[in-house]
Amino acid sequence: MRSSLTLVAAALFALAPTASAVAAPVDPDVGTGGVDYPRGGEGPEGSEIAFEFQDDRISESSGLAPSLLHEGVWWTHNDSGDHPSEVYAVDEDGETLATVTLNIERRDWEAISVAQGPEGVPTVFVGDIGDNFGGGWPNIRVYHFAEPEVLGDAVLDPSVFTFTYEDGGRDAEGMMIDPRSGRIYVVSKEFAGSVYAAPENLDPSGENVLTRVDSAPLFATDAAFSPDGTRYAIRTYWGVSVYDGTNGVPGRSVGSFDLPEMEQGESVAFTPDGTALMAGTEGANSPVWRVPLSGELLPDAAAEAEVEASPAADEDGSEEEEPRESGASGALPLILGGAAVAVVLIGAIVLLVRRT
Numbered sequence: 222m223r224s225s226l227t228l229v230a231a232a233l234f235a236l237a238p239t240a241s242a243v244a245a246p247v248d249p250d251v252g253t254g255g256v257d258y259p260r261g262g263e264g265p266e267g268s269e270i271a272f273e274f275q276d277d278r279i280s281e282s283s284g285l286a287p288s289l290l291h292e293g294v295w296w297t298h299n300d301s302g303d304h305p306s307e308v309y310a311v312d313e314d315g316e317t318l319a320t321v322t323l324n325i326e327r328r329d330w331e332a333i334s335v336a337q338g339p340e341g342v343p344t345v346f347v348g349d350i351g352d353n354f355g356g357g358w359p360n361i362r363v364y365h366f367a368e369p370e371v372l373g374d375a376v377l378d379p380s381v382f383t384f385t386y387e388d389g390g391r392d393a394e395g396m397m398i399d400p401r402s403g404r405i406y407v408v409s410k411e412f413a414g415s416v417y418a419a420p421e422n423l424d425p426s427g428e429n430v431l432t433r434v435d436s437a438p439l440f441a442t443d444a445a446f447s448p449d450g451t452r453y454a455i456r457t458y459w460g461v462s463v464y465d466g467t468n469g470v471p472g473r474s475v476g477s478f479d480l481p482e483m484e485q486g487e488s489v490a491f492t493p494d495g496t497a498l499m500a501g502t503e504g505a506n507s508p509v510w511r512v513p514l515s516g517e518l519l520p521d522a523a524a525e526a527e528v529e530a531s532p533a534a535d536e537d538g539s540e541e542e543e544p545r546e547s548g549a550s551g552a553l554p555l556i557l558g559g560a561a562v563a564v565v566l567i568g569a570i571v572l573l574v575r576r577t
Contacts, residue, residue, distance in 0.1 A: 262459075264481035264512055271499060271511040272315035279309055279317070281503045283394070284333035284443065285488035289343035290368050292493075294318065296345055300487065300503060301329035301353065308333070308347060310372050315509070319372040321345075323364060323379050329353060331487075332396035332443055335368060337403055339380075339425070343368040347379070348396035350407055356390025360428060363396070363405065382423050386431050391415070394487070395437070395444035397453055399466070406470055408437050408444045408455055416444075416455075416470060435471035438462050445498075447491045447520035454498060456480065456489040461498065463518045475517040481510045495523035 274282060274297070281300035288294035293313045306327045310319040329351030338344025349362045364379040384407070395408030405419040414437035423429050437455055444455045446466065452475070453466045460479045464472035480486060483502035490499045492511070496519065501509040519527065 262479035262482060264510065265478055265515075267513040268481050269511055270508045272311075272313055273506050273508045274311065275315045275506065276309065276311070276317040277505065278304075278307070279311075279507075280304075280505045281487075282501050282507055282509075283331050283487045283503065284348070284396075285490045285499055285501050285509065286333045286335045286345075286445070287490060287493050287499075288368065289335050289337075290370060291372060294372070295490075295499070295509075296333055296335060297488070297501070298330050298333055298347060300331065301327075301351055306330075308345065319369065320374045321366070321369070322374075322376045323347070323366070324376060325364060325379060325381075328358065328362075331394040334396060334398045334445070336398040336400055338365055338367065339403075339423075340367065346396070346398060346405070348393075348407070350393040350396060352390060352392040355392055356386075358390060360385045361393070361407070380425065382419075382425060383428050384419065384431050385428050386417060386433075388433060391417075393417075394442045395455060397444040397446045399446055399450050399453075399469070400448060401450040406434075406444065407431055408441045410441050412439045414439060414441050418470060438477075442487050443489045445490045447495045447523075448493060449495060449520050449522040451521040452491070452495070452518070454489055454491070456486065456500065458483075458486050461489060461500070461512075463514070465517075467521070480512060483508075483510075491520070494526070495520040496527075 279297060279299065281302060282297045283300040284298055286296045288296060288310065294310050296308060296310055298308045306323045306325055308321045308323065309317050311317050328349050330347055330349050331351040332348035334346045335343060336346065344365050345368050347364045349364060352358050361384050363382045366377050366379040369375065391409040392411065393407050394410045397406050398404065404421060407417045409415050415433050416435040416437050417431035418434045419431055420429050438457050440457050441455050442457060444453065446453045451465065451467045452463055453472065454461050454463050460477055462477040463475050465475050466472040480500050485503045486500060487503050488501035492499060497514055498512045499509055500512055501507060
């Protein structure tokens, strides 16, 4: 019986990247002493560690987002726990360039995005959206501040948006912002997870209601839009699903795959050029992986740039086809091979007849 249950559990986890669930298992964060939950695999070909966090203060990186003002800079923050309310800007070597301290009482920071803000300038959004009490908080908050034009340590009083769910409290770890509209989406971390959309126009002084617009993969831990908004990704502990967001959310699923093995995968973001995903995990000096995208997983702008840069592209932008063999010449080896086999068979028959 135990082996049967193990096989069933393994089958469920194998379907994890795209599953929308119907029953609730124990949260992997808690642990049961049973079969360990998957932490990913090898990842797509070409996956590699981009950098490791060098700052000892970054011990539970739970969100990741590229800067809109500073090339090669990434914003991150710690999860809940005994951490100060700090956001860190790190470079491509994982070195901390700036620490921004927010004058607020944090509950459970789980996600970060950088997008055009209400004032029309690049803005850092920090999602205080986690809820370890399973929906016990009466609301969730998203803090935001203008991205500094010059990186350096600072202490700020951020602005805040307050949200409630239309169908009751949820634990969530994923947040993404459509770069075309600035609309915020929150992804709940549940067995039967959901994607929630914020109102198009947010009230900075009141509560904004999040509306359920789609299902989400089980145990989603982060989400992100591509720079052009035509793709969005939702990651779990072990994998990621990519959607065509050309016409908004919900979008059509274009594929899913395992991410490289991580201790506790918590973050995902598109690279500024849209050609890859960056995926991070909690832990001291934790690595951030660069995972290349291809085919339909690529955002439209990245796919167009790839075609234009292809050496096989001709002057009008179309790709040259490899020369093909004509039907006659291409079939010649098969004809000759068939004739040879026929000769051997006839010869064998003749020998048998003579012996008899």
